[in-house]
Amino acid sequence: MAAVAPRGGRARRRAMAEMNMVPFIDVMLVLLIIFMVSAPLITTGLVDLPTVGKAKTQPPHVVEVVVGLDEKLRLRLDGGEPQPVPFARLAAEVKKLQAGDAQVPVVISADKSVKYDAVVRAMDTLQKNGIARVGLAVRQGG
Numbered sequence: 848m849a850a851v852a853p854r855g856g857r858a859r860r861r862a863m864a865e866m867n868m869v870p871f872i873d874v875m876l877v878l879l880i881i882f883m884v885s886a887p888l889i890t891t892g893l894v895d896l897p898t899v900g901k902a903k904t905q906p907p908h909v910v911e912v913v914v915g916l917d918e919k920l921r922l923r924l925d926g927g928e929p930q931p932v933p934f935a936r937l938a939a940e941v942k943k944l945q946a947g948d949a950q951v952p953v954v955i956s957a958d959k960s961v962k963y964d965a966v967v968r969a970m971d972t973l974q975k976n977g978i979a980r981v982g983l984a985v986r987q988g989g
């Protein structure tokens with residue numbers, strides 16, 4: 848079918864309204880090749896986690912702060928019977944158990960189902976009151 852010429856004598860061509868996808872596909876294939884080649888060259892980062900060291904000698908006295916499931920605190924000296932202590936008196940009681948020796952270590956132990964916030968609050972309270980040697984108890988082999 849021939850195009851009908853308008854009165855001016857020349858036929859008009861309609862512009863195609865299609866999108867040309869070939870350049871887009873070419874760019875995507877080039878990017879795919881670049882990522883496939885560079886992916887094996889990327890090194891994965893290694894995280895050095897802290898390890899538990901073993902002391903050569905056991906300290907003569909250890910004050911242990913036990914955080915219970917109900918988030919109540921108990922103090923234990925040298926593995927003895929734990930005594931309940933209110934949170935407001937924690938630092939004063941620990942200093943009393945240290946008997947003026949700031950080198951007596953304080954160990955905080957808690958069950959794994961205790962909220963971490965309770966452990967951090969106890970540690971923060973001790974450190975803000977000048978108790979320097981505060982650590983966390985670690986269960987070996989588990």
